[in-house]
Every structure is written in C-alpha cells, then in structure tokens.
Amino acid sequence: MNKSLSWWRPVAPWAISALVLVTLPLVVAGNGTFSIINVVAINIVFALSYNMLLGQGGMLSFGHAVFFGLGAYGAIHAMNLIGEAGYDGHGFWAFFPVYLLPLVGFACGALAALVVGWPFCRRAGTAFAMITLGLGELVAAGSQMVPTVFGGEAGVFSNRMVGPVWFGLELAQPADVYWFMAFWTLVAVFAMWAFTRTPLGRMSNAVRDNADRLQFIGYPPRNLRFLVFIAAGGFAGLGGGMAAVNYEIVTPESLGLLTSGLALLMAAVGGLAVFYGPMVGAILVTVMNSLLSDYTDASILYVGLVFLAVVMFAPGGLGGGIEQVRLAWRRGDLGAHLPCWLGGALAVLLIALGLVSTIELVYQISHGRDKLARLLGLEPDPASPLVWLGIITLFAAGYGVARVSGRYREARA
Secondary structure (H helix, E strand, C coil): CCCCCCCHHHHHHHHHHHHHHHHHHHHCCCHHHHHHHHHHHHHHHHHHHHHHHHHHCCCCCCCCHHHHHHHHHHHHHHHHHHHHHCCCCCCHHHHCCHHHHHHHHHHHHHHHHHHHHHHHCCCCHHHHHHHHHHHHHHHHHHHCCCHHHHCHHHCEECCCCCCCCCCCCCCCCHHHHHHHHHHHHHHHHHHHHHHHCCHHHHHHHHHHHCHHHHHHCCCCHHHHHHHHHHHHHHHHHHHHHHHHHHHCEECHHHHCHHHHHHHHHHHHHHCCCCCCHHHHHHHHHHHHHHHHCCCCCCHHHHHHHHHHHHHHHCCCHHHHHHHHHHHHHHHCCHHHHHHHHHHHHHHHHHHHHHHHHHHHHHHHHHHCCCHHHHHHCCCCCCCCHHHHHHHHHHHHHHHHHHHHHHHHHHHHC
16 A cells, blocks of 8 residues: 555645645635735745855855846836837747746846856855855945946836746736746746755755765765756856846835745745755744734734744754654654654743734833734733733743753663
8 A cells, every 4th residue: 555655745845836826816805815925926936045055055145136136127127128019019929928928037046046056166164155145245335336227226117927828827916926926836846856856965965964075975065066056056147037027116125135035945944954944934924924024013022032032942943843744653653752842842932922012012011012912912012020020930930841841861872
C-alpha cells in the first residue's frame, strides 16, 4: 500500500496548493481581501528568492531589494511601452501581453545581479553583507538622480489594462489580478523548489556549510555564489514584475533598505532552514502589516516583537517548528515532546500578552485608546496599580512556565 502511494507524496503539496488557489476565490469576497492576498503572493516570491541567498547559500544580503526594485521598474516601463504600441498596433510591444511582464522583471533582476555579482561574491559573511548594504544605499540614492528612469520621488505610473487580453482577464479589479498572481506564484515557487534539487542548489548548501572544504575538492565557492546570486536576483525581479502589475506604480522606496529588511524579516520569521518557511513568514508578516495598521499605530512594533520572539524562542522559525512537529509525529514520539512544546507556546503567549498590554497602556497615556484596545475590550486605567500588577503577573507567569518547560525538556534529554 505504501509503495503504491509513494508517487503521491511528492505530488501532494503541489496538487493541494493548486486546489487551494482554485477554490480560494469561491470562499473569499471583497476586493480588499483580494488586495491583501495579492500582496501575500508578491511577498512569498520575494521572501523565497531571498532565502536562496541566505537560507541555501549562506549569503546575508542587505541589498536584495535592488533586484526586486529594478525588476519592478523594468516591468512598469515595459507596460508603458505596451500601452504606447497599442495606439498604432505595430512593433514587438504591441503583441506582448501584460501577463508576461514578470519575465521582464526576471530578466532585469538577473541582469543586474550578473553585472554586480562577480566582484561581490569574492567575499562572504560580514564583508558580503556590508557590500550589499552599500549597493542598496547607492542604488536608492542614485535613483533620485535619474528621474527619467526612476521617476523621482513620485515614481513611475502605468496602466495594466493594455495589450492583448488572454483568457478574458482584463486585470481591472484585484479579483481579476488574483489569477495572474496565483499563476506566477505557483510557477515561481515550483521553479525555486526545483532549483534546490539541482546540483547547483545542492552545491550552494555546501558553500553555506563549509566553503573551505568545497574549495579543497575543486569547486570554487566564488563561482557557485555568483550563480546562486544571479538566480536569486532573477526571482526577486520576477516578484518585482508582479508588484508592478499589482500596484501600477513603482517608486524608489522599492530599492531601499526597508524593502530589503522586509525580505530578511519574512524569511527569518518563517524559517531559513525549511523551504516553505519563508512562505509562512510572508503570509504572517503581510497579514499583520495589512490588518494591524487599521487598528493601531504600533503595528510595526508588534511585527518587530514577533521577530524577536521567533529569534529568541524559535531560532528555526515557524517553519522549523512545524517541521519538528511533523517529524515527531512520523517517528511516533509526538506525545513525549508535546508537553514541553505546549508549555513553551504558553510561556510565549503569556509574555506576549504582557507586552501587548504594556504597549497599549503606554499608547493610551499618550494618545488615548486606539482601535485595537477597543476591539479587545481593554478599558484599563493606566493610573491603577492593580493594572500594572496584572501585567507583572503575566510576565512572571510566562517566565515560570518557560522555566518549568525547560526543566522538563532537560529531564527528558
């Protein structure tokens, strides 16, 4: 029975993903929800492309947004060329559909990585991180000096309802754009997964783990880093092309450090060691940024707290935690580990409640209650000692549960 179903195991994740993408529009309503889903799709591709560098190749980059942004600029300029060619119906761009613009973004991102990657990939570790940081700041600053290409502070605008129409999709509403995003997300994720199965993908793991040994057996680490760098830049550009179609505007902010930091945040929260980890991180971070900003001005702070909690209590990220549970279930010893894991989750929850309460009280002192406090039904008096005593109790309880869970884990070991 197991042998007869062995073919299904590698196919199942892709079949389930395709099924979810097809059925999602049936259960989701409203352009606002589709807008968030489209942003999630863009960030999934962006985060996975970053994980090709850091998670698989061991290259910490602070300038990955350069390739995302250049891919977006290349796609939006191509979109404008499609619109201009549509007036006379002649030329290459008159027959180029908007649906293929992510390929333009891929080409722009890969070309940019090809140009700058060879000298950059001589270094690794901290030196590589500082070089990419300089690249990001250089390109972001230089974009202001070339307004004809980057559009200055206002950016470059376009209209996605141009060119040939395929399958009757005019990309007029976010619900129409969803199918475009779903297709390219599935293609990009599959392509990046397939890359991990290639000899180059395996070698990138070897460069990450022990570059000196790889050099000793005859594989120059610089060459391998360079090829991975180009691939990661290409897929980041593909995500940028998706963003250009979704937003119909690209600004120099897409090239800057904040956008690169977002990629690092999503990949780290989701988990660098698991392929689907950055996808989990992209979903969580995007939803938090999109929904919390409607209720509190401290939304970025809450995202930062999630990042700190993951780094401190789950270094493997959320994907790493899911993988631990899955492997324990397959081994049959999930029951032995479950009390410890549940205790750790409870400790994190108690400490998180204490932090949220503290933030909301401080915000209330300065600005009054925000929407999040009203939504949660929080009406505490910041001047009451009992309120602060309750917060201290939450912190103390979380610390106590964490200590008990740690001792249980040590006893089991």
